[in-house]
Amino acid sequence: MLEATPQAFSAVYPILFVTQVPVRPDFTTIGSTFGNQLSDVQSATRGGDLWIRYPDGTLKNLTKAAGWGVDGFQNAGGIAVRDPSVHWDGKKALFSMVVGSPTSQYQVKTFYWQIYEITGLGKTETPKITRITTQPSNYNNISPIYGTDDKIIFTTDRPRAGEAHHYPQRDEYEEAPVVTGLWSMDPSSGLLKLLNHAPSGNFTPIIDSYGRVIFTQWDHLQRDQQADADTYDNAGYGTFNYTSEAATASKVTRKEIFPEPRAQEEAQGTNLYPHTFNQFFPWTIHEDGTEGEVLNHLGRQELHGYIPSTFNDDPNLTEYYGQYSRVNKNSINNFFQIKEDPKYPGCYFGVDAPEFSTHASGQIISMCAQLGRAADSITVNYVTHRDTASYTQAGGTPTVNSSGHYRDPLPLQDGTLVAAHTAYTYAEANSGASKYDFRLTTLKKNSSGYMVPNQLLTPGIQKTLSYWDPDTKVNFSGTLWELQPVEVRPRTRPNMLKSTLPAPEQAVFQKAGVDPVAFQNYLKTNQLALAVVRNVTVRDRLDKQQPFNLQVPGGIKSIATGGKAYDVSFLQLFQADMIRGLGGMANPKPGRRVLAQELHEGRALTANVGTNFMQVGADGSVAMFMPVNRATTWQLTDAQKKGVVRERYWLTFQSGEIRVCASCHGLSSRDQLGRSEPMNEPQALYKLLVNWKAKNP
Known part of the structure; x- marks a missing residue:
């Protein structure tokens, strides 16, 4: 035809x-x-x-x-x-x-x-x-x-x-x-x-x-710009919060963290x-x-x-x-x-x-x-x-x-x-x-x-x-x-990409006496992922919009210029919760919008010893358990848990995944001091693995 x-x-x-x-x-x-x-x-x-x-x-x-x-x-x-x-x-x-x-x-x-x-x-x-x-x-x-x-x-x-x-x-x-x-x-x-x-x-x-x-x-x-419009301009979008993601959740006044x-x-x-x-x-x-x-x-x-x-x-x-x-x-x-x-x-x-x-x-x-x-x-x-x-x-x-x-x-x-x-x-x-x-x-x-x-x-x-x-x-x-x-033409079928554990982290697993495969099986069984950052004080050379003179109290420093330096002590985790409603509490529109909430997903929170503030190691490293199949984000804070550097993206982890970032803002090639990506063996990962091994002999 x-x-x-x-x-x-x-x-x-x-x-x-x-x-x-x-x-x-x-x-x-x-x-x-x-x-x-x-x-x-x-x-x-x-x-x-x-x-x-x-x-x-x-x-x-x-x-x-x-x-x-x-x-x-x-x-x-x-x-x-x-x-x-x-x-x-x-x-x-x-x-x-x-x-x-x-x-x-x-x-x-x-x-x-x-x-x-x-x-x-x-x-x-x-x-x-x-x-x-x-x-x-x-x-x-x-x-x-x-x-x-x-x-x-x-x-x-x-x-x-x-x-x-x-x-x-x-x-x-x-x-x-x-x-x-x-x-x-x-x-x-x-x-x-x-x-x-x-x-x-x-x-x-x-x-x-x-x-x-x-x-x-x-x-x-x-x-949420609609919530801001409701607050400051009486826009009438009818934004509000549900108390949880549950179908039976109560409706409350809008709030954001x-x-x-x-x-x-x-x-x-x-x-x-x-x-x-x-x-x-x-x-x-x-x-x-x-x-x-x-x-x-x-x-x-x-x-x-x-x-x-x-x-x-x-x-x-x-x-x-x-x-x-x-x-x-x-x-x-x-x-x-x-x-x-x-x-x-x-x-x-x-x-x-x-x-x-x-x-x-x-x-x-x-x-x-x-x-x-x-x-x-x-x-x-x-x-x-x-x-x-x-x-x-x-x-x-x-x-x-x-x-x-x-x-x-x-x-x-x-x-x-x-x-x-x-x-x-x-x-x-x-x-x-x-x-x-x-x-x-x-x-x-x-x-x-x-x-x-x-x-x-x-x-x-x-x-x-x-x-x-x-x-x-x-x-x-x-x-x-x-x-x-x-x-409409034939194409060469690429090989499927597989994640591999980088050398510094392999070395840490070996020193801690933990088999990476056994650890990943634990993650899969418990619907968890692991995120590792080697040095959070390292910032990309072009990023001059967020603080880049960073130091861990009593630990590593990355000071590129004179002027103000910032202590970074914790990495605070957030998760994407479907709790923002629209259209008013009396007759809300169907569906929900995501809001950032402090990490509270039970398995990840328990694995992180009940906290969503992860301690930054003296070498600038952080290791934390993450929820899976849910968007997450984070920010670096000082010792008083006040924000210093924010992540700008939502990221999703898979069950059993071990994801390694050399720094919080992945380097384009060099950091503010002209250095390439950090290759230290993250101390925070070693501490996490030793504690995990003690609980899971």
Whole structure:
């Protein structure tokens, strides 16, 4: 069932992509940066399909050829399709599809994105589409990819531990529904595993040529802005707290213990600047969920153009606005829709887009972050002009370099770059039809060296349809969006990465007379992980926004400059609890938002001798038991347990994991004193192991 005439561009391999009936507005709809997992017809209009473009340009509607979807009025058979991902052998693919639409006015029905597999991708083959029957059936499962062992890695809005009263998890920003993190599933048994608990969501995972699972994580570790708005502006969001995560928990007045204020009113009279934190950055984990970290330790110091400082009474701490040198001159705000370049392993294309108003489209960027490459040697390449990173303000005139907006960049095996493009440069309209008209195109360099649209991949795919939204009947007749291209070709299956215990820690286990395997079995049995930091006084050379003149009382010092020095005595642990409610105590909205709470998870707290303040060793080391499958964070404090240096990220640990950090802020290459990462045998780990051995002979 070949449905369109060939186009001029000749590819080496077929290209799989989806069509989508244009959506408006751009907030928690299918093309948005976050909250795009919603499956109602207003968020994901029905009528799109899964398509394939063969090398000669011929097109085939795969879902239609396999008997899925309907033309005209979108009824119970109406579909929307997203997130195609090709198997290692290039012969089949996963994608997500939602089936069903209201069949009459005012009909309210619940639909879910589910994962499907398609075979028969050849030009003369009849495609067959099968739902993965072992997946969670009452949640939105999206962005599926094949693991190296053929397990399926995906994102879903299933609650972290499956609690129905936690559905949906609400993000830390707008408190809108969001996916809960990255998961894996055995398609044979249905065994689920939470790889990364993300309070504000993970997006579009891939597995790169090294075997790393790379994805975009939304990091927004700060106080609740809706709660601040309720407190200081009477905003009416109705924020409150539950006393616990239990379904029967009481409702109480909102309260937060996150150690930094977000609002200026809270910061007054303290030595703290208000803390806000918001970014979508590339992260990586192993397929078993261990070793989670920002890709190559990249952080704000390497990528952002502005970073505020934490304290207002220390001249050593300075806000960053580009005044001191770093290798990367091209700052970015976010990094969406990551794809590895098949010609240059370890090099990645993505999109820097605003959080709202452009359907996650903006500027195409790239960076090379090969395994082991130092973060401060990584540069960002502006593939399209920087003027494409944001939208033209209302009433403004696009610059000569505003070539439109781009999303879903796809580097092909032959070196060609393909992307979804719209020439529209303004923000999406709030009423009427969408102004965006995404079409797949190849890109070419212009005279200034930036990429611009070249050849369209299709003649434009037209459709005439209608659907209930559900109150109003919507009629559409026009060109569909073309999104999320992926090359249908065989790829080398990488080896699965496994965590190994570094040499300094191996030496400590040996000196303590503890078998690492036996210790890890204890961790697995008790649903625990172990985190080890070698020297918390060591800070990355570019991080001048938090204190870096640090010393352990009576122990090691890392003093880089004159002026104020800070004692660090404890590392305080926090855990992510689903206890923030929205909408008022009388009639709260469903679901909950995460709040940082002092560590109280029973197994970890007991293993840490009943405290969430872990003593820093004389050599700067810390070792602590951690809860698993739950986001955690921490801060360094002085002897009076007052915060000094804060972690900026939520981190998830796996059962049995021993994760070692050389320092609290992983070094890009050197610390403030020009030293490489510490390699001391951590004294705190030795003390922990000796105590553990005495209790577990």
